[in-house]
Amino acid sequence: MKLFPENISTYGQEIDNLFWLVLVFVTIAFVISLFILIYPLVKNHYKKVKRAEYFTGENKKHFRWVTIALIFLALSDFVILFAEHHTWNKIEEKPIQTDVHLGITGRQWNWIFLYPGPDGKLYTGDDIKVDEQNSELHIPVNKNIVFDLRSTDVVHSFFVINTRLKQDVIPGRMNTRWFNITKEGRYDISCAEICGVLHSKMRNFLVVESEEKYKQFLSSLYEKNTVRP
């Protein structure tokens, strides 16, 4: 049985593992809480004494159980923090080598892609902007793709489920994130933050292709955007 959408990024598996770890703790806490809630209900249902008692937790015996529950929750939090530390650092920090640097901007209601122009550098005069609904973001496979995330209006969230990356984009702030995609194909880019009436239409696509095809795509993009006299 396939529970998750296909993972295509180098760090996706680590995120999935963390998901399972969190799920284990949450399930244990859920089952224990339900037991504490339901067991006395069933046990006392047929008893004559119906009055409920109120425990303030000051009694030593009661206080002990409150403390045990607290310690269990705190410990599981620490285990999760410890386990996620490495993965989160990796995703938050830029990779040592940037192969492709892009700009991605959220607006109501599509993602805007900024490619470096023929000089290969972003934020120079020849950058090319693609600002269309349902447009595709082309990137080469097996390369470190670093992108600056921004918003022009409200809070959006850049989400490519197959990469396991979800990042809020905040007006007035820039967040830099990266991924390295190991499988060619066409994937959904969505917005994971309700951002207005057409939020559900905020959909673009990630096209992962060979280096050759990516270069061809860039050349055709440059040709299209060249202003001829």
Ligand SMILES: [Cu+2]
């Ligand atoms: Cu949005």
